[in-house]
Amino acid sequence: MDKKLIKEINKQLNFELESAHVYLAMQNYFADQSLAGFEHWFNIQYQEEVAHAQKFMNYLNDRGIKVEISGFGNPKNEFNSVLEVLEASLNHEKEVTKRIHNLMDIALDVKDHATVSFLNWYIDEQVEEEANFSELIDQVKRLDGKGLYMLDKELASRVFVPINKE
Ligand code: MG
Secondary structure (H helix, E strand, O other): OOOHHHHHHHHHHOOOOHHHHHHHHHHHHHOOOOHHHHHHHHHHHHHHHHHHHHHHHHHHHHHHOOOOOOOOOOOOOOOOOOHHHHHHHHHHHHHHHHHHHHHHHHHOOOOOOHHHHHHHHHHHHHHHHOOOOOOOHHHHHHHHHHHHHHHHHHHOOOOOOOOOOO
């Protein structure tokens, strides 16, 4: 495998773990606000990010590459509103999308067809991730206090769906 591509995939899997950390901090903001549905929803988001990292790890392992795990800084723990958390999340996912697209550009550049095929899953997943947060932002913007309570109840039903291990 191309050295630069390996390095960038390794960097991305660490960024997925950092994303998990970002959402874990948000989960605890909601716990503190007694919004149990949002708290649960962000816990699922956290689990998804760990699964995204694991999927990258499995891929590099399958290609005979040793993964390197790195550290990262403290995530943001203080927020002023539900909307602020959701907007920070959407911006975070836009950054992830940019990075995934950059990985795809490199894979195409070095004609690594297996990696192009592998990365397609993440390209599709990012459309979903951005849509999830955009929709939540739209919903929260339309809500009054009672509506937020109802939305919180609804978010409590999100289920973690494991990625099929290939
Ligand atoms: Mg992710």
